[in-house]
Each structure stands twice: as C-alpha cells, then as structure tokens.
Amino acid sequence: MYRYREIYSDIKRDILTNHYRAGSLLPTQEILTEKYEVSRLTLKKSLNLLIDEGLVYSKQGSGTYVRPRMDTQSTEMLPLDLPIGVTYSHRDQKITSRLLYFNARLPTELERKNLQILSNDPVYEIKRIRLINNQVYSFEHSVMPVSVAPINEKILSGSVYDYLGSYAKIQLTDARRVVYAEPASEETSQALEVDMNSPIFVIDQIAYDQKGRAFEYSTSRFVSNHNKFVLDVHLSKMD
Structure with missing residues (x-):
C-alpha cells in the first residue's frame, strides 16, 4: 500500500x-x-x-x-457510510453480547469468494446478539478466517474489533455493505424477540483492514422500528 x-x-x-x-x-x-x-x-x-x-x-x-456528522449525538444512529462497529457507533452506551453459536469449519463457496481465501482455509462461524443498555439491538452472523487471530468465547463477549486491533494490529478501515429488508425467519425472530415474518433491516458486510485484506464477512439483522441509520453523501472534487 x-x-x-x-x-x-x-x-x-x-x-x-x-x-x-x-x-x-x-x-x-x-x-x-x-x-x-x-x-x-x-x-x-x-x-x-x-x-x-x-x-x-x-x-x-x-x-x-x-467535519461534524449528522446526528452524531443520537444513540440510535448507525452511520451506513462509515466502516465502524456497534462499540464505536454507540460509544457512550453499555454494549454487551450474548453468544448463540461459535465453531470452526470450512468456508462455503460464497464465503471463500468474499474473504478471498482457499476452500480448505478454516473459518470461525459466530452468531451472537448485541445488546445496548440491556436491550436487544442486533443479531450478528459473522464468518472470519481462523488465520486472522485466535478467538474464544471470552473475546466474543466484548468487541471483536478492539481485540483484533490490540492483538493482531488489524483495523477496520473499509467495508462493502449491501442493505436490504427481509421477513424474520424462525431463528431471527427468536434472536431479536419479534414475530415471525416481521420486517427486518439487514446489512451484509465485507470488512477490510488497513492493507486492503478482507477479514470478516457478516450479516447483521435489526428490528426495523427500533433502529435508525444515517448516510451522509459528499460530492468528491472532479479532476
């Protein structure tokens, strides 16, 4: 770079x-x-x-x-245009995690392509609920190459990005996000404590470090009427 x-x-x-x-x-x-x-x-x-x-x-x-950002004081705002996690977007709140599933396996073809790894490179699969001030905020399903860093349940109880920054010197500097809506599946409805088929806001993300390497592929699901998101648009200068 x-x-x-x-x-x-x-x-x-x-x-x-x-x-x-x-x-x-x-x-x-x-x-x-x-x-x-x-x-x-x-x-x-x-x-x-x-x-x-x-x-x-x-x-x-x-x-x-x-530059001041729109509604930066709102505790409900997640900036869609900035590659940051819940810990930073809600830094003044109490952030906790409830681990639902954690294991290692081989990647699917989609995961292999998104993470730019080989088919025999093992990955962590992580499912957890993020809570803000003890209230359910999101349901995260993350896949991360095992080679990135050793991870255990204790680490997953806090901020994974903070851990990666201190242990492996990996910083989330860029991300590709796809945003859409879907009805809540049985698994999602149980995790988010909503009715089946309720409208759910979804963000698929590929996270990249400071060297441009993909280190996480995740899907985060949010209750549509409990969260707000903001996108600031800026016009770059033309050469």
Whole structure:
C-alpha cells in the first residue's frame, strides 16, 4: 500500500474512534509530517482523501477540522457510510453480547469468494446478539478466517474489533455493505424477540483492514422500528 493511503487510513481510524472529535482541529501539518516521517506533499495526498470523503475540511489560515456528522449525538444512529462497529457507533452506551453459536469449519463457496481465501482455509462461524443498555439491538452472523487471530468465547463477549486491533494490529478501515429488508425467519425472530415474518433491516458486510485484506464477512439483522441509520453523501472534487 502507498504510504499516503496508510496515513489516510490511520487518521481516518482516529476520527472514527473519536480520537479526533467532530469539530476539532487536526494537528498541524508540521506535527503530522513529523509524526509520520513524510513530506508535506505525501501528507497533502492523505488529507485530500479525507476531504473528498467528507471527513475533514480546511479553513484557509486556520487549519484542517474534523467535519461534524449528522446526528452524531443520537444513540440510535448507525452511520451506513462509515466502516465502524456497534462499540464505536454507540460509544457512550453499555454494549454487551450474548453468544448463540461459535465453531470452526470450512468456508462455503460464497464465503471463500468474499474473504478471498482457499476452500480448505478454516473459518470461525459466530452468531451472537448485541445488546445496548440491556436491550436487544442486533443479531450478528459473522464468518472470519481462523488465520486472522485466535478467538474464544471470552473475546466474543466484548468487541471483536478492539481485540483484533490490540492483538493482531488489524483495523477496520473499509467495508462493502449491501442493505436490504427481509421477513424474520424462525431463528431471527427468536434472536431479536419479534414475530415471525416481521420486517427486518439487514446489512451484509465485507470488512477490510488497513492493507486492503478482507477479514470478516457478516450479516447483521435489526428490528426495523427500533433502529435508525444515517448516510451522509459528499460530492468528491472532479479532476
């Protein structure tokens, strides 16, 4: 990966994890070039990616600021355009997990393609309920290559992304999401405590790390009338 993209991913992660807060001024270019040991030109390329993505904006003579996001104070908002998990989107709430299923197996053909692995590469299969303030929030079905990191039930009781970041230095920096609705199956209705065939909001996601490698393929299901989602749209500059 090019150095400027690594810096872009690092700053973006700091924004998404609230290290650089909305409305705050980023460190000066002098500080950032010294921190990353790069030229101003390389840093400028990184900042331009963040500007084009709508995460930061520049004020002439003042510096570069983290752009405030719509309804960032809402405890019900999940930003569809940002590759973050429940722990970060609801960072001020009590987040817990209830593990329903955990095992290792060989991947299906779809999982193999989405994770870019071989058919004999084992994967973890994880099913768990995420709760916010002891209320059911989502039903997650995740598949992850075993080679990514060793995982156990204790780890699955908390934030998997936090664990991957500290243990394997893996950061979720990009994601491909497909959003749709479906009626609740028997398994989903039991997990989310809703009636069979109730409308369910679904997000399929392939998660990528800072090196562009797919490390998780997941499907998250939400009760349609208990959750809200937001998508900010930004027009990138034309060359």
